[in-house]
Amino acid sequence: MKFSKCLNPSNFVAATDGKMTKFYRCDCFVSHNVFLANYRLHVKYQNERQFWEDYEGVLIERGMEDRGKVLDVVKSEVQRRLNLDENVTKNIEHAKKNYQPLHPHIFSYKRDWFEPKFLEFAEVCEDGLLNQSQIVQRYLDTIGTEIYTIKALKPQFCAQMVQELDNFNNSILQRSRPNTMNSSGLIVEEFGLLDFVNQMISELLSPISKVLFPEWYGSGIDSHKSFSLMYALGKDTELAYHYDNAEITFNICLGNKFSGAEVYFTHMTGEEDEEEYWEADHVPGVVMFHRARHLHGTLPLLSGSRYNLLTWLRSSSVRNKLCPICKSPPKLIPSLHMGDGFTAPS
């Protein structure tokens, strides 16, 4: 199974061997992993009784004054998720008609945007002539266990992409937030970058993942969740400790000038007895990539602004066995887009 090289951005289904694959979420999407930023707490919400039984103590400990306000935040996040697919569809249509790009050419994928050494690295992964450790040694900087970096995008492309993200961010177009934690990012579907990202995954990130993370690649990367994020003083300035709802994460820094906002990593989720800690600076043009279930977070931004393009790669052959959020076999609910990358048994 190969991630399609020519996905149609208007229906967002991946073609596998000429057939259309429909993607699903797990039903825990509307109850689990709701982030309460003020209390730095991920919570589950099934009903009020369960919620207070599970979290009243810790919320009081962390300074809760107004129970009603907390409940409102949780309920509105659940509602956002219930409406998400339809809102995304509306936003895509609206942006297609109304968005005036600053640099239209950067929305088309070109190998030319990438550093030659990065293209060579992806080709070497594809052609199978070197083994994993030879490839790591020859091309990558290793930050921690299975956490790598390499220069990927050329400075001119990064600079134009940052301007384009600003242009979209400053428009009045409606947009969905990428997830429960980031508020200043754009999802690539709404921003118009889905075709670009699809092709980048198909040609570069997928072959890289197959060699470096075979157990997470499974029988293929068949969907993804991709978005930009921006840290700036007065907006998002850090990111709470978490793992990504995916199998493999590629995180490309686009710019600008900044200090702080280093990413830190500890252990894989489920391996709580491992004592590990690494910190890594982001550098414009450089991609940092790692296993998505590796716990990580972002230290506070101290100055400037940082823009990144994130792509969370998903392999249905891996995730269909266990939803990484509720840690049970997924209970499927259909999605209009790529959902959370689960597929139904055929």
Ligand SMILES: O=C(O)CCC(=O)C(=O)O
């Ligand atoms: O670059 C960063 O700050 C990390 C972002 C991240 O972990 C995420 O969005 O999942």
Ligand SMILES: [Fe+2]
């Ligand atoms: Fe993350």
